[in-house]
Amino acid sequence: MSQETAVKFANEAFYAAFTNRDAEAMDAVWSELDAVSCIHPGWPPLTGRAAVMQSWHDILANPDAPAITCGQETAYVAGEMAYVICAEFLDGGQLVATNIFVREAGTWKLVHHQAAPAPADPAAQKPPAKAPTLQ
Amino acid sequence: MSQETAVKFANEAFYAAFTNRDAEAMDAVWSELDAVSCIHPGWPPLTGRAAVMQSWHDILANPDAPAITCGQETAYVAGEMAYVICAEFLDGGQLVATNIFVREAGTWKLVHHQAAPAPADPAAQKPPAKAPTLQ
Numbered sequence: 118m119s120q121e122t123a124v125k126f127a128n129e130a131f132y133a134a135f136t137n138r139d140a141e142a143m144d145a146v147w148s149e150l151d152a153v154s155c156i157h158p159g160w161p162p163l164t165g166r167a168a169v170m171q172s173w174h175d176i177l178a179n180p181d182a183p184a185i186t187c188g189q190e191t192a193y194v195a196g197e198m199a200y201v202i203c204a205e206f207l208d209g210g211q212l213v214a215t216n217i218f219v220r221e222a223g224t225w226k227l228v229h230h231q232a233a234p235a236p237a238d239p240a241a242q243k244p245p246a247k248a249p250t251l252q
Numbered sequence: 253m254s255q256e257t258a259v260k261f262a263n264e265a266f267y268a269a270f271t272n273r274d275a276e277a278m279d280a281v282w283s284e285l286d287a288v289s290c291i292h293p294g295w296p297p298l299t300g301r302a303a304v305m306q307s308w309h310d311i312l313a314n315p316d317a318p319a320i321t322c323g324q325e326t327a328y329v330a331g332e333m334a335y336v337i338c339a340e341f342l343d344g345g346q347l348v349a350t351n352i353f354v355r356e357a358g359t360w361k362l363v364h365h366q367a368a369p370a371p372a373d374p375a376a377q378k379p380p381a382k383a384p385t386l387q
Contacts, residue, residue: 152328154337156348161370162337164326191299193287193363195354198333200364202289202297213291215350215366219330228328229335231350233368235296 120199121192124218127225128201131216132187138177144170148226151219156231158212183207187214199225205232255334256327259353262360263336266351267322273312279305283361286354291366293347318342322349334360340367 118126127146134142147153147169155169156162157176163169176182190203197220205212213235218225262281269277282288282304290304291297292311298304311317325338332355340347348370353360 151330154326156337156350156368156370159369159371162348164337191289195286195333196331198330198335200333200335200352202291202299202364213297213366215291215352215364217335217350217352229337229350231348231366231368233291233366234294235291236294 120194120220124192124194124199124201124225125190127218127227128190128192128203128216129187131227131230132185132205135177135185138182140174140177143173143177146227148219148221148228150221151226151228153227154229156233158233183210204235211235255329255355259327259329259334259336259360260325262353262362263325263327263338263351264322266362266365267320267340270312270320273317275309275312278308278312281362283354283356283363285356286361286363288362289364291368293368318345339370346370 130142131146134146147166149166153166153169154162154164155172157172163172184207186206188204188206190201192199192201198217200215200217203214203216205214211234212232214230214232216227217229219228265277266281269281282301284301288301288304289297289299290307292307298307319342321341323339323341325336327336328334333352335350335352338349338351340349346369347367349365349367351362352364354363
């Protein structure tokens with residue numbers, strides 16, 4: 118498996134945790150060794166694992182938080198750091214995200230996420246019919 | 253000079269090119285060797301050097317494009333890839349950006365930029381009084 122594919126799997130695990138509202142899985146996606154940061158749409162940047170994970174726990178526990186699927190992923194790898202650019206599909210809207218990963222003991226861990234609204238790309242693929250899973 | 257500082261200089265050069273509407277300097281900031289991509293606020297992602305540089309040439313040539321300064325920079329480095337999270341201050345608004353760099357022959361080159369509106373962080377430093385320069 119190429120490192121690009123491995124990074125895409127890690128990215129998929131992030132969105133699976135989001136879709137499944139699985140706080141434990143979300144916790145496992147994010148680095149515990151490196152500095153982490155997160156820019157939710159319209160929020161000021163969050164820095165530090167405690168603040169970032171608290172935000173995710175709040176989002177996952179919120180019944181009004183939208184269901185989300187990921188698509189149009191492109192992964193770029195340079196040594197021990199990598200990033201994925203992808204679309205996030207929500208009911209009635211689309212975001213675009215930059216997700217940065219660091220490889221720790223052979224496992225790609227999320228260290229930074231920024232998502233913001235973006236218009237639909239007419240040339241892009243359609244969103245997946247089902248939420249992505251790792252099975 | 254630490255690599256974090258070197259990356260911040262490269263980030264500053266990006267905003268200096270923006271502020272000075274210097275298309276040649278903007279061209280020099282971006283990688284010519286690696287894949288580049290750019291997510292302007294509210295735009296679909298642009299991929300490929302031709303599309304990204306055309307967007308910057310259009311922005312820099314537009315007299316209505318806002319003046320911009322950068323602040324609150326934090327740099328993270330892992331080997332040959334690095335990223336900077338920073339605020340972008342415009343008249344009447346604030347954005348937050350993720351800028352990803354790759355080190356090519358010892359020089360940090362921009363490969364990805366995403367910027368999106370963000371509320372002001374009340375705990376954050378004030379924007380610089382003058383546009384940043386490398387002098």
